[in-house]
Amino acid sequence: MRHERRILPSLAVxxxxxxxxxxYAAPERTDEATIRAGRNIAVTACISCHVVSxxxxxxxxxxxxxxxxxxxxxxxxxxxxxxxxxMKVARWHTPELAATLLPMSRISDVERAQVVAFIxxxxxxxx
Numbered sequence: 825m826r827h828e829r830r831i832l833p834s835l836a837v838x839x840x841x842x843x844x845x846x847x848y849a850a851p852e853r854t855d856e857a858t859i860r861a862g863r864n865i866a867v868t869a870c871i872s873c874h875v876v877s878x879x880x881x882x883x884x885x886x887x888x889x890x891x892x893x894x895x896x897x898x899x900x901x902x903x904x905x906x907x908x909x910x911m912k913v914a915r916w917h918t919p920e921l922a923a924t925l926l927p928m929s930r931i932s933d934v935e936r937a938q939v940v941a942f943i944x945x946x947x948x949x950x951x
Contacts (some may be wrong), residue, residue, distance in 0.1 A: 862942030865935050866893065869927040897946040907940045
């Protein structure tokens with residue numbers, strides 16, 4: 825019984841360490857629900873300036889020459905981190921509009937991650 829009391833706490837520490845290292849080393853997992861949530865946010869918050877999906881029925885009304893999400897996704901330097909950072913500080917680039925933060929810069933980190941997952945899902949598969 826005494827031997828079991830010493831082993832159980834040690835075993836718990838080992839299991840916790842393995843679980844923590846597996847979670848840390850696991851790549852970002854993007855599931856369909858996350859991508860769908862990101863698309864829903866993009867359609868609500870970004871559609872005025874961007875073509876957010878290839879089959880978008882409504883053209884953007886603001887921001888001329890702003891790239892589509894598909895174009896952004898397929899840039900060689902686009903990463904999840906670069907998208908997250910760009911969305912945090914996104915501002916109007918048209919002189920007629922106030923230099924205020926865009927709606928994308930005001931969403932939560934979770935919502936931002938969902939939009940990033942959606943944008944990256946538009947990336948063409950490269951072999």
